[in-house]
Amino acid sequence: MNTSDKAASGRRATISDVARQAGVSPGTVSNAMTGARRVDEHTRARIDAAIAQLNYVPNLSARSVRTGRVNSIAVLSSMPSAVSAGTSRLGFMMEIAASAAIAAIEHNMALVLVPPLPDPEATLRNIPFDGALLIEPARDDPFLDLLRRRSTPVVAIGTPPDSTMAHVDLNYGATTELLIRHLHDSGARCFPLIIGASDRASYAVTEQAYRAHATQQGMRPQVIRVPEHRGEGGARDAICQALHENPGIDGVLVPVDALATGVMQGLRDLGRSVPGDVRVVTRYDGLRARSEVPALTAVDLHLDVVAGQAISLLLRVVAGTAGADEVVHAPPPALVTRPSSGG
């Protein structure tokens, strides 16, 4: 059944065990497995037999020490968990992660999940990865700085605050215009924009598109910024106050889904009907948007495609065949009409 004492002693077979069994040197086994150099056909056959016989599985850590690559990609999001997680912990990040995991594995890369945490530095110190997917980073994103210092390849999903970074463009402008036009078409003439208070490109672009629409339509623009860490509660308070000051509000543009459910709570508290009195639209078409009553009109961002684009861009950055500031564009967003806007 076997060759040496060591190999029989129950521990995992090593490349040397295989080499001994096949009557070759470890280097040759390595070449046969990785394909780094040619190996004679007959020799290769003996090696393959030995591998099968010893049930050999290469030690990936040992390989990584030499190659300097660990074959894994991290998905990072520093969005406060009040927003990114919520009760069911699903959402934007997990939807991307699910598709990214599949795309990654097709390139023999593992996908590791790095949830938002109080101490990002200590967290990253213990997780090995060759590159990272960073989800909609804010300007003061704690992960971003760490990754820069480590000079780890990064691809952002969504335009990053400083544009000197490879990313997948999520078409923030087109998405906002889609939502605004729909709000307008569904009869809304006076609607505030509710966004988070941190400095994200998505907020900036959204605000810009919103203000453009307002001036064009002669609507008085009202941009409400809610601290992200307050989550739903902050949005609820915000809409209540806004309606108190201006009862004529007949719609709300609230791109972040967690803030949207907060708005819905506020409207229920005030006894306003949706979509009768107020039409509500949000951006991300996730669990929250769909299980709200009534369900929220949202946008299909094609996140499965986006995840695939991000992974292949990242792999190219890691390999050095793409610049560290290359940009790819997500497919055009598509409106998903639901009852919250009268659809």
Next chain:
Amino acid sequence: MNTSDKAASGRRATISDVARQAGVSPGTVSNAMTGARRVDEHTRARIDAAIAQLNYVPNLSARSVRTGRVNSIAVLSSMPSAVSAGTSRLGFMMEIAASAAIAAIEHNMALVLVPPLPDPEATLRNIPFDGALLIEPARDDPFLDLLRRRSTPVVAIGTPPDSTMAHVDLNYGATTELLIRHLHDSGARCFPLIIGASDRASYAVTEQAYRAHATQQGMRPQVIRVPEHRGEGGARDAICQALHENPGIDGVLVPVDALATGVMQGLRDLGRSVPGDVRVVTRYDGLRARSEVPALTAVDLHLDVVAGQAISLLLRVVAGTAGADEVVHAPPPALVTRPSSGG
């Protein structure tokens, strides 16, 4: 700013660079970092200073070669993707993964996502992990066999088909009884059970509880098994045929959410109203159940808690402080009443 030529040459600092800078040996630096042995207070201070100065981050692969541990846990699901993923790729697995990632990181473990794939063997060969979370394994689960051969520690979520394996008990029996009682209370007197065709403990236990109810209430039991790979379509066909043969059906117990949405499609096709003509209940309260119209009555399985239980059990199995057949019990399931059952 630095010490040796090598350290200045732009490459990542190693433990030797730190040692040189602090005027000690690499072994002492290692001891200071890992806490394996005592290190004098003053020495430690010099080492900490050197670490900060050189921006040293330990090479995790090198560490792993020695320790034999890689500090990561895989989440595996071999449920065919027609069921586990679906359009939006969310679901049971991702909900567990999200909470498990947080629980894992709190123990300095990374969580890697391993989606269902055509070639499980090749997949696992390239992913390093110390232990695995296996989601509701079937009897012929391809991952299970691989993990056994590698003698990798595993914890199943949900009772596995052969019970010789550590797992978190998801209370299949109690869950089914909850759903059946609710169906009965909502007026259903003749309802089939629709489950997948593969050999899972959840199906077996569910079927048993269902048959017990049937004999007790004098209802003719009808258990319909749908091939899992056919997903929604299979369930739609199944309910259509069942209603054709027996128009008196006034409810459906369909625990798998992907099959439940198939049933809803079938009922729409036949023009049956839900919950008016037929009451429908499912088990997993995910995206599908919530975004169905009308939304489906389901069960809160407390998956966030379950994920935490699974991770800590797995860590104990890895450490050897828990038997490879230990069982922990999930919190009792709670009914989530929705319109599909008239709630």
Next chain:
DNA sequence: ACTCGCTATTAAATCGATTTAATGGAGTGA
């Protein structure tokens, strides 16, 4: 003064792979 024990430290071995530089043999051409 001498031994014993204890602590902090170090030099060297080790983990399991990849990669480099060296080697031997076969084939070619003059």
Next chain:
DNA sequence: TCACTCCATTAAATCGATTTAATAGCGAGT
């Protein structure tokens, strides 16, 4: 026959950490 190239293979160096076994220094006990 000799010199030369080409090829598959190997021995040894290497990656960066941890761990073992050895050592120096010091204080206490007799």
